[in-house]
Each structure stands twice: as C-alpha cells, then as structure tokens.
Amino acid sequence: MSERKVLRAQASLSGQIDSLSEAMKLGESYLDPQTVDFAALVMSRAEARRQLSSDHVVIGLFGATGSGKSSLFNELAGAQLARTGVIRPTTTKTIAAIWNPEGSGELLDWLEVDDRHVVDSMFGATTAPRGTTPSGGLILLDLPDMDSTALEHHEIVERLSGQVDVMVWVLDPQKYADASIHQGYLDGLGSHEGNLLVVLNQIDLIAASDRAAIQKSLTGLLAQDGFRGLEILPASSRTGEGIDALRTRIAKLAENKALSIRRLKADVDQVIHRLVAELGVEQVNLPGKLDQDELEQGIAAAHGVDLIADAAERSYLLRASSHTGWPLTSWVIRFKNDPLKRMNLGRNHEHPELALTSRPPLSVAQSATIKQSVNTYLSKATDGMPVGWSEELRASTTDHLDELDQDIDVAIATTDLAIDKKSWWWPLTKVLQWASIIVALGGALWLGALAVAGYLQFAVPEPPMVEGFPIPTLMLLVGLLLGIVLGIAGSFVNRMVAKMKRKHVHRNLERSVAGVVRQHIVDPVAAHLDQFNSYADLINQAAKKAD
Structure with a gap:
C-alpha cells in the first residue's frame, strides 16, 4: 500500500474513532452494557496501538493442542525457540521472534510478551529463497494452545486475538473441524479476512488422494464462519512442504505497514456495524x-x-x-x-x-x-x-x-x-x-x-x-x-x-x-x-x- 493510501486509511480510522468516541459519550447509558464494553475495549485498543510502533507488523500463530503450531513457529524463526514434544500443552506462555527489533520494546510491553528472541533477517536460514526475507519490522508470536485446560491460557489467546495485526490459524487434519475453533474464535471474524491466514499444517499426514477433499471440507467450514475467499496454505514443519510459501507470505505481510491500520479499522467497523444495527432509525422527530x-x-x-x-x-x-x-x-x-x-x-x-x-x-x-x-x-x-x-x-x-x-x-x-x-x-x-x-x-x-x-x-x-x-x-x-x-x-x-x-x-x-x-x-x-x-x-x- 502506498504512503498516500496509508495516510488516507489513518485519517479515515481517526475520523471513525473520533465520531465513535463522541457517540459513546452521548449514548453510553442507553446502550446494552456488552456493546458499551466491547466498544470501549476496541477504542482503547485502537488508541494504544496507534501510539506504538507502526514499523512492526505483529503476527500471531493460533492453534489447538497438537496442531504443530510451535514446530511451525520454530521453523519460521529458524531456531528452536518454542518447546515442542508430546507433553500437552507444550506452549504455556507467549514467545516472540523479532526481526529488526529497534522500536519494538513498547509494542511488546503492550502485548505483555516477556519471552523475546531477536532473530536474523533470513528466518535463520542461510539458504532461504529470495522473497522470504522480512526486510521490515516483524514480530512473530507463538501463543498458548487455545484449547488448553488452563484458564490463563484462554485469557492470553482471547486478549492477543484482538491485539495482533495478523492472525495465522494453524489447523491440523484431526482438529480442523473442531467446533471450539470455529464457533469459539473464527465465527465472527469474517470482517478480518484481510488480516487472517489459515495454515493446514501436518499436511504430510494426509494421503495425496485425500488432500483435495479435506481442503474442500475446510473451505466449506470457513465459508460458514464468514470467510468467502480465504486461501488455505498447506504446510508441514516436519517435511518442509509449504514452508517457503508461508515464509514468502509472511515476508510480504511484514512489508505492509497498513496491516495494523486495517486490523484496527476492521475492529472499529465491527463496533460501528453493531451500533448501526441497534440504531433502528437515523433521526427521530419531536411530535408536532x-x-x-x-x-x-x-x-x-x-x-x-x-x-x-x-x-x-x-x-x-x-x-x-x-x-x-x-x-x-x-x-x-x-x-x-x-x-x-x-x-x-x-x-x-x-x-x-x-x-x-x-x-x-x-x-x-x-x-x-x-x-x-x-x-x-x-x-x-x-x-x-x-x-x-x-x-x-x-x-x-x-x-x-x-x-x-x-x-x-x-x-x-x-x-x-x-x-x-x-x-x-x-x-x-x-x-x-x-x-x-x-x-x-x-x-x-x-x-x-x-x-x-x-x-x-x-x-x-x-x-x-x-x-x-x-x-x-x-x-x-x-x-x-x-x-x-x-x-x-x-x-x-x-x-x-x-x-x-x-x-x-x-x-x-x-x-x-x-x-x-x-x-x-x-x-x-x-x-x-x-x-x-x-x-x-x-x-x-x-x-x-x-x-
């Protein structure tokens, strides 16, 4: 996105937030408390994110236990930063891999991520193909498993799902249709389609003849969640299949400095659409x-x-x-x-x-x-x-x-x-x-x-x-x-x-x-x-x- 378009998007977002803030001052006591809380959360989050580094794109890896999310994170980071293994959950806290770390400190403080690792610009691989290098600022997060039995893990996932600029949902062949993922998280995120990726991980576990059917099934489920044109990226951290394509996509995302604005705007739009739905009429008239x-x-x-x-x-x-x-x-x-x-x-x-x-x-x-x-x-x-x-x-x-x-x-x-x-x-x-x-x-x-x-x-x-x-x-x-x-x-x-x-x-x-x-x-x-x-x-x- 050109600088002019970025500035235009920033101005549009600022105007929306200003109008929304004034509207909430007028209507707070008359609205549903859940709507008020949701609007307050989105606006406070938007205000905070706008004050922090715009040179870094924050990408979070979300997934259920056993989806291979941490292995994929290590593969992308080029280092064994996240613990993997058979013990569940393997990820108990958020881990950050940081490219070009200058200016990222306050942003990571706001994200409440303490486990931080600076990696080189080549995803840690000396033979990384051209186009897979994130020359811009990038923060890649490995989050706790969203289906963990620990309450604090759910709270972290819930909070960061509203803070990251891009959500990468890592699904596996066994749990890709899990209702806790679709109904608990993906359903209702249709307006964030431009800030969301879906990775069908552990693709090596699926027979070549079954892959098309599973991808078609997943596409149908995503359509029910509100995603109409969302691409599914197959990958395998064990065999390396699809990793370069995923690296290339993430590298391009790191170059797009308007992603944070687009994510915030999608959140603000969601609040506005909710308020418009409750509005009923545009104007009311005093009786004659x-x-x-x-x-x-x-x-x-x-x-x-x-x-x-x-x-x-x-x-x-x-x-x-x-x-x-x-x-x-x-x-x-x-x-x-x-x-x-x-x-x-x-x-x-x-x-x-x-x-x-x-x-x-x-x-x-x-x-x-x-x-x-x-x-x-x-x-x-x-x-x-x-x-x-x-x-x-x-x-x-x-x-x-x-x-x-x-x-x-x-x-x-x-x-x-x-x-x-x-x-x-x-x-x-x-x-x-x-x-x-x-x-x-x-x-x-x-x-x-x-x-x-x-x-x-x-x-x-x-x-x-x-x-x-x-x-x-x-x-x-x-x-x-x-x-x-x-x-x-x-x-x-x-x-x-x-x-x-x-x-x-x-x-x-x-x-x-x-x-x-x-x-x-x-x-x-x-x-x-x-x-x-x-x-x-x-x-x-x-x-x-x-x-």
Missing part, C-alpha cells in the same frame, strides 16, 4: 404542535381546568350580582359560598408562589388520563427509537409525574384569574338602582301622603300631571320599572361577561399548565431526542467510512 396541544390540554383537563373555569364564572356572577342587583335584596348574596375561595383560588395572596389549592387529590381516572396522555406523546416521540433510549426516556418521564402534579397545583394557585377586579359599570348600576329606589319610594310616599290627607278630609291640591298621569304615580311606576330593567339588563350583561371571564380564566389556566408540562415533559423529551439524533448522526458518519 397538535400532539403537544393534545398533551397539554389532556393534562389540563385532568387537573380540572374546566371545573375551575366554571367556578370562576359562578364566582364572578355572585360578585356581580351583589354589586348590580336590587340593593334591598342583593346583600343576601354575600352569605353564599364563593366556589373559587373553597378551592383557595383568586384570593390575591401576598406570596402566591407559596399558595396551594384546596382542590381534592386527583382521582384514579384523572391520574390514568394523565398517564395515557403522556404515554401517547412518548409513543410518538420514540417511534423507531432503540429500546434502550426509549425505555430510559419513559422511565425518567414517568418517575417525575408526581413532581409534575405538584408543580401544576402551584401553577394553578399562582395563575392570575382576574376575578377580583370590579367591572366599571357596577358603580354606575348601583347608583341607578339606588336612584330608582329613591324615585319609587318618593312616589309611594307622595301617594301615601295624598291618601292619608284625603282620608282625614284635608284639602290638598291635586298633584301635578304629565300627559294625564300624576307625577307621584309616574315616580312610583318609573322607579319600579327602572329597577326591574336594571336588574334584567345587569343580569344579562353579567352572564355575558361571566362567560368571557370563564374563557379568559380557562385560557390562562391552560397556559400555566402548559408551561409546567413543557418544563417537565416536552423540553426533556426534546433534549433526549436531540441527544439521540446527535448520537445517530455520529454513528452514521462513522458508518459511511466503514467497509
């Missing part, structure tokens, strides 16, 4: 204005906004009747209970923010209505959202419904109902009412005086006439009629104004409730959706650079 209105109005109705508005209407009518009714009887209205005051509303508290209403607790039906309104809104908000994100939003929202109810009660108690203000026509009506009473009373007294005088047979002048009607009679009739008209007109106007007041109170209460609903539900939901959309955008950006 109509949905928000339904939520706010549903909660307001459950909190009795209609009943409070009705009470405000009746309260206004009571106060209006006491100010505009017939003065001789309107005082009785003052003894009637004000429905707003029974709820501890409309009292003009000096510190209204400390006031609470005297409304009864929410009924089961009202609480169910609130929950239903909230659930409907959340269902629309989380449509298509991954389960972890939607469940967290639902849980956090429903956990705060009690606080929502308390704050709504305070909001209702502090809402300016504007019921205590007197209407401008009340004093005028009161003056006219008293004037009508005085006129009627004056006419009645006048007529009474005339009647008494006539009864006592006093000579009294005839009362003045207007259009043939005595003025005292007119005064009585006009006073009574004016009182009746004022009463009817005042009642009509008061009812019209009361309905207007009801609408005004209802609107103000809905605004107060809506403000609390936005604070406790709409705004947190919007923030959660923005966070998810930012997370999804970062994941999608990283996915565009994935293979």
Whole structure:
C-alpha cells in the first residue's frame, strides 16, 4: 500500500474513532452494557496501538493442542525457540521472534510478551529463497494452545486475538473441524479476512488422494464462519512442504505497514456495524404542535381546568350580582359560598408562589388520563427509537409525574384569574338602582301622603300631571320599572361577561399548565431526542467510512 493510501486509511480510522468516541459519550447509558464494553475495549485498543510502533507488523500463530503450531513457529524463526514434544500443552506462555527489533520494546510491553528472541533477517536460514526475507519490522508470536485446560491460557489467546495485526490459524487434519475453533474464535471474524491466514499444517499426514477433499471440507467450514475467499496454505514443519510459501507470505505481510491500520479499522467497523444495527432509525422527530396541544390540554383537563373555569364564572356572577342587583335584596348574596375561595383560588395572596389549592387529590381516572396522555406523546416521540433510549426516556418521564402534579397545583394557585377586579359599570348600576329606589319610594310616599290627607278630609291640591298621569304615580311606576330593567339588563350583561371571564380564566389556566408540562415533559423529551439524533448522526458518519 502506498504512503498516500496509508495516510488516507489513518485519517479515515481517526475520523471513525473520533465520531465513535463522541457517540459513546452521548449514548453510553442507553446502550446494552456488552456493546458499551466491547466498544470501549476496541477504542482503547485502537488508541494504544496507534501510539506504538507502526514499523512492526505483529503476527500471531493460533492453534489447538497438537496442531504443530510451535514446530511451525520454530521453523519460521529458524531456531528452536518454542518447546515442542508430546507433553500437552507444550506452549504455556507467549514467545516472540523479532526481526529488526529497534522500536519494538513498547509494542511488546503492550502485548505483555516477556519471552523475546531477536532473530536474523533470513528466518535463520542461510539458504532461504529470495522473497522470504522480512526486510521490515516483524514480530512473530507463538501463543498458548487455545484449547488448553488452563484458564490463563484462554485469557492470553482471547486478549492477543484482538491485539495482533495478523492472525495465522494453524489447523491440523484431526482438529480442523473442531467446533471450539470455529464457533469459539473464527465465527465472527469474517470482517478480518484481510488480516487472517489459515495454515493446514501436518499436511504430510494426509494421503495425496485425500488432500483435495479435506481442503474442500475446510473451505466449506470457513465459508460458514464468514470467510468467502480465504486461501488455505498447506504446510508441514516436519517435511518442509509449504514452508517457503508461508515464509514468502509472511515476508510480504511484514512489508505492509497498513496491516495494523486495517486490523484496527476492521475492529472499529465491527463496533460501528453493531451500533448501526441497534440504531433502528437515523433521526427521530419531536411530535408536532397538535400532539403537544393534545398533551397539554389532556393534562389540563385532568387537573380540572374546566371545573375551575366554571367556578370562576359562578364566582364572578355572585360578585356581580351583589354589586348590580336590587340593593334591598342583593346583600343576601354575600352569605353564599364563593366556589373559587373553597378551592383557595383568586384570593390575591401576598406570596402566591407559596399558595396551594384546596382542590381534592386527583382521582384514579384523572391520574390514568394523565398517564395515557403522556404515554401517547412518548409513543410518538420514540417511534423507531432503540429500546434502550426509549425505555430510559419513559422511565425518567414517568418517575417525575408526581413532581409534575405538584408543580401544576402551584401553577394553578399562582395563575392570575382576574376575578377580583370590579367591572366599571357596577358603580354606575348601583347608583341607578339606588336612584330608582329613591324615585319609587318618593312616589309611594307622595301617594301615601295624598291618601292619608284625603282620608282625614284635608284639602290638598291635586298633584301635578304629565300627559294625564300624576307625577307621584309616574315616580312610583318609573322607579319600579327602572329597577326591574336594571336588574334584567345587569343580569344579562353579567352572564355575558361571566362567560368571557370563564374563557379568559380557562385560557390562562391552560397556559400555566402548559408551561409546567413543557418544563417537565416536552423540553426533556426534546433534549433526549436531540441527544439521540446527535448520537445517530455520529454513528452514521462513522458508518459511511466503514467497509
């Protein structure tokens, strides 16, 4: 790979890791813990490997007990570095053969390999064929047997399988189909095909007539593991068959300085594909204005906004009747209970923010209505959202419904109902009412005086006439009629104004409730959706650079 392509691959990988790191900060608490741990492991491993030597390619030999892995390692290294024999397992710790060791120390420290051996550039063979010399930096590792009964051996294999740049799986004719190899390790490594070799070792133990069938069988098994074009290299450390071809392949790998980047990118791509699969949708949208209105109005109705508005209407009518009714009887209205005051509303508290209403607790039906309104809104908000994100939003929202109810009660108690203000026509009506009473009373007294005088047979002048009607009679009739008209007109106007007041109170209460609903539900939901959309955008950006 040219230097330009290497730099391009490095830039692409860096961009993916940056996007993935930011995405994990946003979505860590909403993702499956295993996914989070896997992503954290891959990113930490990628960050660490990028800081270490890029001049060395790390190749690990993996295999089961008896596969001849250590013998193959010794043959490639040109020295008896790994112990071989009949005792199993023969490899109990990782052994490193190092070509061009300068700068490899920190890399080997990170790999946690202490048994290190520097070998010459000719694989230890003075007659090595041309093309088998790894002129670049190379670290060849012989790992413990992957099917060892020792737990620490499994841990080493598991760890290094994620750290080496190239995995060479050494299979033997007896165990090449072992499920512990395919299901335990190879299955799921399909994305790493460019960083993986398969060696069918001990090929000398297979009759020439059976080799094609065994290779075909192994090819089928590898295809089931996700490998479609993976070449199988036959070899035998005992007879030397295929060793030069394997040396040549490893020498070429040692020249490819982009292998570590390609391996890291494959790991990062695997994380990204896993996160994309869990993503569900690229973006989610906040429910529309109509949905928000339904939520706010549903909660307001459950909190009795209609009943409070009705009470405000009746309260206004009571106060209006006491100010505009017939003065001789309107005082009785003052003894009637004000429905707003029974709820501890409309009292003009000096510190209204400390006031609470005297409304009864929410009924089961009202609480169910609130929950239903909230659930409907959340269902629309989380449509298509991954389960972890939607469940967290639902849980956090429903956990705060009690606080929502308390704050709504305070909001209702502090809402300016504007019921205590007197209407401008009340004093005028009161003056006219008293004037009508005085006129009627004056006419009645006048007529009474005339009647008494006539009864006592006093000579009294005839009362003045207007259009043939005595003025005292007119005064009585006009006073009574004016009182009746004022009463009817005042009642009509008061009812019209009361309905207007009801609408005004209802609107103000809905605004107060809506403000609390936005604070406790709409705004947190919007923030959660923005966070998810930012997370999804970062994941999608990283996915565009994935293979």
